[in-house]
Amino acid sequence: MTSFINQVLTDILARPTSISDYTFILPSKRAGSFLIHELGRLSKSPAFAPKILSIEDFAEEIAGLKSVDNVTALFEFYSAYKKCTPAEQTENFDTFASWAQILLYDFNEIDRYLIDYKSFFGYLANIQEVNHWSLNDEKTPLMENYLTFWNKLPEYYEQLQEQLQKKDLAYQGMVYRRASERISDYILKNESQHIFIGFNALNNAEQEIFQRMLEAEQAEVFWDADESFFKDEQHDVSLFLRNYLKTWPFYREKPFKKVSAEFQKEKNIKMVGIPKNIGQAKYVGELLSKMPPEEIQRTAVVLGDESLLLPVLNSLPPNIDEVNVTMGFALKNAPVTFLFEHLLKMHSSPQGDWYFKDITAIINHPVIQKITRRASGSLSEKIKKDNLIYVSSETILQQASENTKRLYELCFEDWGNDPRKAVDQLQELVYFLKSGLDPEKDKITLEFLYQIHLLFNKLNNLLLEYKHISSIKSLFTIYKDLVSAHTVDFRGKPFSGLQLMGVLESRVLDFRNVILLSVNEGVLPAGKSSNSFVPFDLKSAYNLPTFKEKDAIYSYHFHHLLQRATNVHLIYNTESDGLNAGEKSRFLLQLEMEKQPLHNIESYTVIPKVPAITGELKVIPKTPEVLERIKELAYRGFSPSALTTYIRNPLDFYKQYILGIKERDEVEETVAYNTLGTVVHDALETFYKGWEGKEIRLEDLEKAVQDVPSEIKKQFREHYTSAPLKNGKNLLIYEVAKRYVNNFLKTEIRNIQKGNSIRILQVENKLTCPFPVEELPFPVNLKGTVDRVDSLNGKVRIIDYKTGKVEQNKVEIVDWEDISSDYDKYSKPFQILMYACLLDHHQPISEPVEAGIISFKNLQNGFLKFSKKDKSGRGAVKNSDITKDLLEDYKIELKKLIVEICDPNIPFEEKEIKQNAW
Incomplete structure (x- = not known):
């Protein structure tokens, strides 16, 4: 394969004129580097290198203006806007930036295509006048402002141009317009012959420059045209070249010098569909792993979607010794960048105290963890321990060690919504982080920090020169714009090893082996999206590029590869939904439909091997160590919750009680259901503990009702957070807790007012008792905490509080065998009867007692008594009395369950838990 650059240089080197006398103009600096490399390979004698420029640099040289980036152009535009707008009508910078970026893009297009801006904006204003939504003769102030905006566009344009011209600055389109206006002066002063190589879609300003230099015989243009496309009037690849051949006066007598026939030659083309982006990256690694070293030197991996850079780099096989990445790494994707972004975002909307998730995101950032040697963990523990949702700067600094104090000050002190202070703090943070990193081990992170340092320097210069940014929120917006446009260049040997690049970097370059990723609609070509105020019809009328021309540009790049x-x-990605997904590109269909005779096209789909995931339930055998642990549990006592956990799922019992695995301690942002239950239980314990052994009096209950708000507040401080519950879900849950306790106490009041006598016998009594199991060679105990034991009109009641909703049928059983097998139906009777067993051991039941539940969500049904249902021919008969005989029947089932838990031959078998349907 002979590359296009090689063909051009071979032609020029054969001429008598020294190569040093030429000036080469190429589409990109990357192409210029390849030209120099190829020239060094072809030159047979020493010579000074010719002048090589990208088209943007060449335009700047002719125009005599320095091109500015988008952010600087935006700041200059705001200054121009303020000069054109009365002070009372001037929008703040944040609002202005939301529409000005789009308008700058349109200014850029107007200048690049040498459009008469006055007629263009007049036409646009007329369109808006026609399109506005009112049929009334009189316009509202909103409509007046809307139409005034469109009429003022020429004024904004003129003021911006004048302002930039005074500083010898320009945005890109302005550079091209000035270059086209000054090309005659350049030609008069110029003595060098210019060689334009590999261009395709030229804007009007570039066309003017090319034509004038061709007519002055100071330039040659080498178009990379292929006859397969050039002769096809319908093919988009040569859309622009055919147009130049027809419309440029120079080509009426002098047709293109060379039209190649490279595309028709033999090619092996494989169209591969792979699900997901990561699948594409892995497949590239597989392809490269099979290539010999000499072929890798001739290979380019081209990313249609540049976000695949990191997945592809991580998928490169071991046989890739060298890789040259031409596109640079987006700084916005660097891990350390997220730290600064998070700080700016956090400070852009200060609320007095800092949200705990913002704090933990910063102090748990890997860089912060590294330089503080995990000393920042004490602050995390403080937040979790005290369940702090919002944390003050003072609290944060109190937790600071000598190593972290300055870091916490930089991150969490109030910046006063001052952009200058924000930049100063962040710059100092950069130096702080730099001082804690190892120059050898942390080279990449230090490089990213240096780039962020340069970015903050630029922000600082903008703040000094322009006074537009008045808040940290505005600063954050500009920071994101700067970061998104900033790339960190990879260093390496540019002409050896595997070439990894984006589509635009491939212009003018040729490779024997090409691997092109993301050949999907919406990527290649990019689609119809357009960030512009100019409608399609107006663009067409003024010959501005529309999505049709952009599709032709993508078609050229694709076919040139x-x-x-x-x-x-x-x-291409076969997934039709999800991020960056879509159908395969029309370019692939076009290749198949217009297949060349020598092209060998294969199309297939690659599906990664996904091992079948079996849904087998886990089985844990009882080893000697596990059995020893069960003996310890039995000696300390089985609780109702432990036994019902086993009934529900033996694997959960194994994890919680054998292994001792607890739930991870996290900040409880919204009050959890178990916390609500604890608050209500402890509040009632506080009230009823003082009445233990006494009969409840009406005045005691009425006083308790008055004390409910303060008691609930106290319980929330102890069990949830010391911070007041002022808003959101937590305030609602706080009110629910008050209502639960209030309603319960009022129910008690109504009971007494009806003439009932309630005597409190026990409150939250922790009970234990031996429970001999003859089949086991070791002692077994039971334990549990009974919420309340009272006497209602002389009848003893064992009561368990539930903050959830419980119905009467959930505390009834029919067959004793079911009580230890069906958790959902019988877990509550199981617990109630176990409390009765514990109580019976300490105070033997001589007369029938009652046991049951008071459900705070079902208070209207009162005390829900446990009942044993005996089905007969006449229907079910309920018995609510707890007697010695009934407890003996229960103990039989309880023993069976405990024997099963302790049996070394019965493993812990996981149960399939049915999920609740919503």
Whole structure:
């Protein structure tokens, strides 16, 4: 394969004129680097290198203006806007930036295509006048402002141009317009012959420059045209070249010098569909792993979607010794960048105290963890321990050690919504982080920090020169714009090893082997999205590029990659939904429909091997160590919750009680259901503990009702957080807790007012008792905490409080065998009867007692008594009395359950838990 650059240089080197006398103009600096490399390879004698420029640099040289980036252009535009707008009508910078970026893009297009801005904006204003939504003769102030905006566009444009011209600055389109206006002066002063190589879609300003230099015989243009496309009037690849051939006066007598026939040659083209982006990256690694070293030197991996850079780099196989990445790494994707972004976002909307998730995101950032040697963990523990949702700066600094104090000050002190202070703090943070990193081990992080340092320097210069940014929120917006446009260049040998690049970097370059990723609609081509105020019809009327021309540009880049290649892999994502997904590109269909005779096209789908995940339930055998642990549990006592956990799922019992695995301690942002239950239980314990052994009096209950708000507040401080519950879900849950306790106490009051006598016998009594199991060679005990034991009109009641909703049928049983097998139906009777067993051991039951539940969500049904249902021919008969005989029947089932838990031959078998349907 002979590359296009090689062909051009071979032609020029054969001429008598020294190569040093030429000036080469190429589409990109990357192409210029390849030209120098190829020139060094072809030159047979020493010579000074020619002047090589990208088209943007060449335009700047002609125009005599320095191009500015988008952010600087935006700041200059705001200054121009303020000069054109009365002070009372001037929008703040944040609002202005939301529409000005789009308008700058349109200014850029107007200048690049040499459009008469006055007629263009007049036409646009007329369109808006026609399109506005009112049919009334009189316009509202909103409509007046809307139409005034469109009429003022020429004024904004003129003021911005004048302002930039005074500083010898320009945005890109302005550079091209000035270059086209000053090309005559350049030609008069110029003595060098210019060689334009590899161009395709030229804007009007570039066309003017090219034509004037061709007519002055100071330039040659080498178009990379292929006859397969050039002769096809319908093919988009040569849309622009055919137009130049027809419309440029120079080509009426002098047709293009060379039209190649490279695309028709033999090619192996494989169209590969792979699900997901990561699948594409892995497949690239597989392809490269099979290539010999000499072929890798001739291979380019081209990313249609540049966000695949990191997945592809991480998927490169071991046989890739060198890789040259031409596109740079987006600084916004660097891990340390997220730290600064999070700080700016946090300070852009200060609320007095800092939200705990913002704090933990910063102090748990890997860089912060590294430089503080995890000393920041004490602050995390403080937040979890005290369940702090919002944390003051003072609290944060109190937790600071000598190593972290300055770090916490930089991150969490109030910046006063001052952009200058924000930049100063962040710059100092950069130096602080730099001082804690190892120059050898943390080279990449230090490089990212240096780039962020340069970015903050730029922000600082903008703040000094322009006074537009008045808040940290505005600063955050500009920071994101700067970061998104900033790339960190990879260093390496540019002409050896595997070439990894984006589509635009491939201009003018040719490779024997091409692997092109993300060949999907919406990527190649990019689609119809347009960030512009100018409607399609107006663009068409003024010959501005629309999505049709942009599709033709993508078509040229795509087919140029294939033009001189021999082996081509075109990879696309087969997933039709999800991020960056879609159907395969029309370019692939076009290749198949217009297949060249010598092209060998294969199309297939690759599906990664996914091992079948079996849904087998886990089985844990009882080892000697596990059995020893069970003996310890039995000696300390089985609780109702432990036994019902086993009934529900033996694997959960194994994890919680054998292994001792607890739930991870996290900040409880919204009051959890178990916390609500604890608050209500402890509040009632506080009230009823003082009445233990006494009969409840009406005045005691009425006083308790008055004390409910303060008691609930106290319980929330102890069990949830010391911070007041002022808003959101937590305030609602706080009110629910008050209502639960209030309603319960009022129910008690109504009971007494009806003439009932309630005597409190026990409150939250922790009970234990031996429970001999003859089948086991070791002692077994039971334990549990009974919420309340009272006497209602002389009848003893064992009461368990539930903050959830419980119905009467959930405390009834029919067959004793079911009580230890069905958790959902019988867990509550199981617990109630176990409390009765514990109580019976300490105070033997001589007369029938009652046991049951008071459900705070079902208070209207009162005390829900346990009942044993005996089905007979006449229907079910309920018995609510707890007697010695009934407890003996229960103990039989309880023993069976405990024997099963302790049996070494019965493993812990996981149960399939049915999920609740919503």
